[in-house]
Amino acid sequence: xxxxxxLRYSEDHEWVLVENDIATVGISDFAxxxxxxxxxxxxPEVGSNLDAGQPFGVVESVKAVSDLLAPxxxxxxxxxxxxxxxxxxxxxxxxxxxWMIKIKLADDAQVEALMDAEAYRSCIAEQ
Amino acid sequence: xxxxxxxxxxxxELGARMVDFGGWDMPVQYSGVIxxxxxxxxxxxxxxxxHMGEIEVCGAxxxxxxxxxxxxxxxxxxxxxxxxxxxCYENGGVVDDLTLYRFAADRYLFxxxxxxxxxxxxxxxxxxxxxxxxxxxxxxxSDCYAQLALQGPCADAILARLTDSDLAALVFYNFIEGxxxxxxxxxxRTGYTGESGFELYFAPEHAETIWNxxxxxxxxxxxxxxxxxxRDTLRLEKKYALYGHELSSQITPLEGGIAWITKLDKPSFxxxxxxxxxKEAGVPRRLxxxxxxxxxxxxxxxxxFIGDEEIGIVTSGTMSPSLKVGIxxxxxxxxxxxxxxxxxxxxxxxRVAAEIVKTPFV
Numbered sequence: 001x002x003x004x005x006x007l008r009y010s011e012d013h014e015w016v017l018v019e020n021d022i023a024t025v026g027i028s029d030f031a032x033x034x035x036x037x038x039x040x041x042x043x044p045e046v047g048s049n050l051d052a053g054q055p056f057g058v059v060e061s062v063k064a065v066s067d068l069l070a071p072x073x074x075x076x077x078x079x080x081x082x083x084x085x086x087x088x089x090x091x092x093x094x095x096x097x098x099w100m101i102k103i104k105l106a107d108d109a110q111v112e113a114l115m116d117a118e119a120y121r122s123c124i125a126e127q
Numbered sequence: 128x129x130x131x132x133x134x135x136x137x138x139x140e141l142g143a144r145m146v147d148f149g150g151w152d153m154p155v156q157y158s159g160v161i162x163x164x165x166x167x168x169x170x171x172x173x174x175x176x177x178h179m180g181e182i183e184v185c186g187a188x189x190x191x192x193x194x195x196x197x198x199x200x201x202x203x204x205x206x207x208x209x210x211x212x213x214x215c216y217e218n219g220g221v222v223d224d225l226t227l228y229r230f231a232a233d234r235y236l237f238x239x240x241x242x243x244x245x246x247x248x249x250x251x252x253x254x255x256x257x258x259x260x261x262x263x264x265x266x267x268x269s270d271c272y273a274q275l276a277l278q279g280p281c282a283d284a285i286l287a288r289l290t291d292s293d294l295a296a297l298v299f300y301n302f303i304e305g306x307x308x309x310x311x312x313x314x315x316r317t318g319y320t321g322e323s324g325f326e327l328y329f330a331p332e333h334a335e336t337i338w339n340x341x342x343x344x345x346x347x348x349x350x351x352x353x354x355x356x357x358r359d360t361l362r363l364e365k366k367y368a369l370y371g372h373e374l375s376s377q378i379t380p381l382e383g384g385i386a387w388i389t390k391l392d393k394p395s396f397x398x399x400x401x402x403x404x405x406k407e408a409g410v411p412r413r414l415x416x417x418x419x420x421x422x423x424x425x426x427x428x429x430x431x432f433i434g435d436e437e438i439g440i441v442t443s444g445t446m447s448p449s450l451k452v453g454i455x456x457x458x459x460x461x462x463x464x465x466x467x468x469x470x471x472x473x474x475x476x477x478r479v480a481a482e483i484v485k486t487p488f489v
Binding site for chain 1: 155156159160161162356359360422423424426445446448453475
């Protein structure tokens with residue numbers, strides 16, 4: 001499973017790319033593989049405010065429904081509209097085409113609490 | 128401790144994702160549910176269904192016993208025929224749905240759902256002991272059979288390479304005892320996918336031999352192993368009931384879409400009286416097919432509405448791999464169940480539009 005070095009990861013298998021005060025969020029290669037064929041994605045409205053740990057959307061495979069949990073608190077400033085029509089890109093391109101939302105960070109310290117790539121590799125190795 | 132089929136090692140070697148399915152360690156997918164589903168519709172797929180149960184009924188009076196036990200009319204069977212049937216409780220709820228094989232006037236085999244084997248056997252034993260069936264014997268033969276399903280438009284061509292049996296002469300819901308790859312096998316033209324194909328029963332020690340022979344014989348067509356994930360989506364597209372979803376102790380066969388195998392004109396069978404009364408009074412709910420008209424995936428237990436009135440509940444749902452749209456089976460209050468009715472399905476906090484459609488879906 002690919003784990004990208006430039007990203008941070010949550011225990012719920014979301015990845016986060018922080019650029020200035022904007023965090024881009026998606027789900028990891030490990031998570032998409034565990035889920036199987038993704039057939040539906042539901043994302044929040046732009047302008048909604050998220051608390052870390054709060055569900056912000058849903059990813060559905062043929063078999064199951066999984067909540068997406070916000071890895072960080074902040075306001076949703078952009079969502080990936082294209083992903084709603086191409087949910088299978090969660091499987092084919094989890095770190096690029098299938099980014100999900102961009103959050104304007106409310107608390108920078110939350111970023112430090114996420115795993116770095118090395119810690120996330122150990123985390124998934126145990127599963 | 129999970130139960131395993133004789134093909135467990137092969138599934139793991141193939142890299143299947145394994146799940147606990149009613150106490151069995153079973154492959155849910157190999158390459159992916161959608162890919163496997165489409166392979167069965169287009170070419171062929173091979174399923175390990177060795178977890179299914181086999182219960183043998185033998186002796187003089189076997190037919191009388193089976194007639195009491197099952198909803199369909201087993202007297203219509205001749206040797207070499209298979210019948211889809213069900214067993215009901217006294218109150219009309221379903222014990223299990225099953226396929227019934229007639230080998231001889233005094234020898235039958237029930238193929239039952241894996242998670243119901245012990246329950247079914249206990250029920251069948253109870254009925255046997257209460258009735259006047261002294262010459263009938265019952266045996267749980269589930270450990271004596273492995274079972275593979277070879278399904279899809281290319282299934283005939285593939286199996287023909289491994290058997291001398293006349294497959295062309297074998298019609299739907301009939302079986303023959305022959306050899307596959309040199310192994311004594313019951314070759315049954317039945318399945319749970321809606322495609323042409325076979326279910327093969329043989330001694331478990333030969334499971335790897337037959338699996339490998341079939342996979343090799345099917346290489347030109349690209350025969351693929353298929354997991355339980357695609358088994359479920361394939362049956363759902365054809366509106367085949369799955370016990371625990373469309374049928375249960377709380378759902379009668381008249382409601383769950385199998386009225387066509389419930390022969391209320393039979394002299395008697397367990398559950399007949401309450402079912403006849405239900406039919407007379409009007410069956411309160413019906414199993415229908417729903418197709419989403421807005422984006423969304425219907426799932427089991429989601430409520431179904433017309434306006435604000437809740438009129439039913441989803442029993443099974445998925446994103447149809449063939450149609451690329453959400454489809455579901457649902458129990459709907461009679462009167463609201465006609466094809467063309469516009470409904471909505473409660474998906475999380477939203478109401479998403481769907482329509483009652485003709486089935487099978489594909």
